[in-house]
Amino acid sequence: MAPSTSSAITLNINGEKHALPVDHRTTLLDALREHLDLTGTKKGCDHGQCGACTVLLDGRRAVSCLQLAVAAEGREITTIEGVADGEQLHPVQQAFLDLDGYQCGYCTPGQICSAIAVIEEHAAGWPSAVTDDVRPEAGPPPLTAEEIRERMSGNLCRCGAYVSIVQAVAQAAEAEQKTKEAAA
Amino acid sequence: MREFGYRRVHDVPGALALLGADPDARCLGGGTNLVDLMKAGVERPGLLIDVRELPLDRIAATDGGGLRIGATVTNSDLAAHPEVRRRYPALAQAVLAGASGQLRNMATVGGNLLQRTRCGYFTDPAKPCNKRIPGSGCPALEGEHHNHAILGASEHCVAVHPSDMGVALAAFDAVVSYETVDGPGELPLAEFYLPVGETPHLETALPPGALITGVTLPPAPVAAHSRYRKVRERASYAFAIGSIAAALDVRDGVIRDVRLAFGAVASRPWRAREAERVLTGGPASAEAFAAAADAELAAAEALPHNGYKVTLMRNLVIAMLSELAETDPAELNGGTAR
Numbered sequence: 159m160a161p162s163t164s165s166a167i168t169l170n171i172n173g174e175k176h177a178l179p180v181d182h183r184t185t186l187l188d189a190l191r192e193h194l195d196l197t198g199t200k201k202g203c204d205h206g207q208c209g210a211c212t213v214l215l216d217g218r219r220a221v222s223c224l225q226l227a228v229a230a231e232g233r234e235i236t237t238i239e240g241v242a243d244g245e246q247l248h249p250v251q252q253a254f255l256d257l258d259g260y261q262c263g264y265c266t267p268g269q270i271c272s273a274i275a276v277i278e279e280h281a282a283g284w285p286s287a288v289t290d291d292v293r294p295e296a297g298p299p300p301l302t303a304e305e306i307r308e309r310m311s312g313n314l315c316r317c318g319a320y321v322s323i324v325q326a327v328a329q330a331a332e333a334e335q336k337t338k339e340a341a342a
Numbered sequence: 343m344r345e346f347g348y349r350r351v352h353d354v355p356g357a358l359a360l361l362g363a364d365p366d367a368r369c370l371g372g373g374t375n376l377v378d379l380m381k382a383g384v385e386r387p388g389l390l391i392d393v394r395e396l397p398l399d400r401i402a403a404t405d406g407g408g409l410r411i412g413a414t415v416t417n418s419d420l421a422a423h424p425e426v427r428r429r430y431p432a433l434a435q436a437v438l439a440g441a442s443g444q445l446r447n448m449a450t451v452g453g454n455l456l457q458r459t460r461c462g463y464f465t466d467p468a469k470p471c472n473k474r475i476p477g478s479g480c481p482a483l484e485g486e487h488h489n490h491a492i493l494g495a496s497e498h499c500v501a502v503h504p505s506d507m508g509v510a511l512a513a514f515d516a517v518v519s520y521e522t523v524d525g526p527g528e529l530p531l532a533e534f535y536l537p538v539g540e541t542p543h544l545e546t547a548l549p550p551g552a553l554i555t556g557v558t559l560p561p562a563p564v565a566a567h568s569r570y571r572k573v574r575e576r577a578s579y580a581f582a583i584g585s586i587a588a589a590l591d592v593r594d595g596v597i598r599d600v601r602l603a604f605g606a607v608a609s610r611p612w613r614a615r616e617a618e619r620v621l622t623g624g625p626a627s628a629e630a631f632a633a634a635a636d637a638e639l640a641a642a643e644a645l646p647h648n649g650y651k652v653t654l655m656r657n658l659v660i661a662m663l664s665e666l667a668e669t670d671p672a673e674l675n676g677g678t679a680r
Contacts, residue, residue, distance in 0.1 A: 161347020161389050182348045218447040224377045228348050229392050284422045287438040292431050294424040311578035312442020
């Protein structure tokens with residue numbers, strides 16, 4: 159007997175549960191945009207090469223165009239619509255506004271979701287491809303412009319707003335560091 | 343995209359039962375390559391078995407200083423793991439050199455080993471390709487092949503394996519573990535990928551219905567003094583045109599142990615055993631490094647547009663070994679810096 163090619167699933171998006179039937183071929187990106195009217199997440203290349211569709215899955219950044227919706231059931235999905243705290247913008251959103259980290263804005267939701275994760279990955283001590291010494295004894299690398307560019311390289315911006323994007327990520331990371339130090 | 347069934351499994355026997363019952367089934371890990379190939383119509387499974395929640399997501403130290411890495415460990419977790427970074431830094435660097443932060447969060451170790459070539463003829467179902475349709479021909483031989491193989495290829499296929507992780511695993515003698523309904527099995531990475539020959543569509547020595555459960559890295563003190571370098575057409579987020587994993591142990595000017603593996607030059611991660619043989623027991627000099635590179639690359643067969651790779655790999659061998667020889671191994675191996 160041929161297996162069923164569709165399922166009734168429940169997706170947990172931005173803290174809310176959404177029940178929907180999906181053809182198994184549906185990507186999370188298409189489920190968000192076409193089924194749930196969450197159009198903040200953008201479709202660019204649809205092949206995992208541009209980062210416009212970046213969302214957070216269980217707090218980690220992922221490209222929603224290569225994530226099947228049915229396989230995202232049970233995971234905590236955060237989209238650009240869910241990163242602010244009510245009317246209070248996320249520090250990364252505020253930094254992109256303050257420093258003009260965009261031009262046309264199409265890649266911006268993906269850039270912001272990615273940057274939120276970059277700051278957390280760096281705070282967790284993850285090295286990157288430009289970290290000279292990856293051994294844990296070397297300690298975490300400072301979040302230099304070079305580190306930010308490498309860590310953000312999965313998000314393309316065809317307007318070329320990279321200079322401001324790097325500044326925005328650096329400013330947001332610094333602001334979060336200060337908040338942490340003040341709380342400590 | 344062809345329609346398909348979807349089953350999520352939570353234990354290995356459940357996965358094996360589904361795999362064994364349906365020759366049209368494929369395992370879904372992160373999906374970063376499989377889902378993309380399904381969109382293109384290159385992969386057409388009738389059933390996806392989602393293995394991401396299998397209890398194979400741990401990295402554990404083995405007796406004597408090796409590591410056992412579960413098949414569903416993500417690339418991100420592999421590269422961030424303190425013992426990977428301490429014992430096999432070239433492996434962490436190789437993983438970090440691949441793809442993007444988003445893709446590394448999704449991709450798994452098992453899927454990384456089984457990813458397919460990015461040869462443009464393979465990924466385009468409108469084109470002939472011996473790997474996709476045996477006997478249909480290889481347009482790359484006379485077409486676009488500037489990033490194709492210079493070692494171990496055949497007139498039937500000149501595609502390269504795209505993995506960065508696999509290059510470091512090859513250098514460190516990794517062993518792939520798998521399960522089948524008939525029991526467990528192991529394949530050294532050196533035997534995991536089949537020679538191209540006349541059968542480029544047969545890529546691995548895994549038996550039918552096998553599920554990769556993990557990779558074991560044997561203890562290798564030399565690996566603590568290792569590096570990975572990747573050359574590509576842009577600074578980040580691109581596949582290699584040539585890469586190298588290297589480890590070196592020099593005492594009193596004599597090479598005691600050396601590991602070398604090349605990426606993006608063959609249908610599999612290429613362990614440079616001939617170069618290692620030439621180097622072992624000899625001096626750690628630029629001349630010796632060049633002679634070793636030449637010995638390994640003597641077997642290279644370049645196509646009209648990829649001859650640059652021979653020069654590139656020669657230069658990479660010399661540069662990487664010189665860098666490792668010049669770095670104080672006591673400092674690198676001692677783990678006392680900062």
